[in-house]
Amino acid sequence: SGMGVIAQMSRDITLRRIQVVVKPGSGRMVSLASDATHFVHCSGVIRLENCVFESMLDDAGNFHGVYALAEEAIKPDTLKIRYPHGRIDCYLPGDRVQLTDMRRMQPVWEGVLREIQDIDRQYTLLRFDAPLPPVKGLVATNLTRQPDEVIITGCRTGKNRPRGFLLTCRGRVRVEPNVFYNPDCGIEMAGDANDWYESGPVEDVVIRDNEFQDCGYAWGCPAIHINPAVSLG
16 A cells, blocks of 8 residues: 555644554565655644554654745735645645745745636746735645644654654654654655655654664665755756
């Protein structure tokens, strides 16, 4: 199967004693073909407590938003955006939206969303409460639909293909205590405006009293990898 748990534009989620593992005696090597858990533009408090995530072909968990490419300002207050991987409905009227320079990964403008008009599966129009800046080379993300807090405690993850947790989200992030034995990094923080377009940034992270058991043995990454990615375009 694909992902274990996927949530988008949801609020206040707790996963407790979830086990993503290969069934004993099944003879299988893989528990899931993709991420065990995946949270996109979720808000409130997200908790993973006393879970086990093993033998996936992807990560134990992803926490992030989504960047959309700023195509053009069709009016002084209206932006046409393009979703690089197909439309993701992650905006509501009243949300605060940030425009970021995709080369420097630095914010340049914020505004409140007044109106949304979907064009097709790739393009959407966003009308704001204020005039837009020059939009060439910018990406947009929703600042409102971000977790207030992410808590990962008492979890174990490893024997999978890449990472433990991708933590690219605002709000308080607390990772303590857990056990990581991933072939890639156990924890990664990596805003990305050139490939998956997974937005952040992180602001308040505590990683404490965790055990990292030979993380990165297959990929050469450190156990904790802070890796903001600038645009290649």
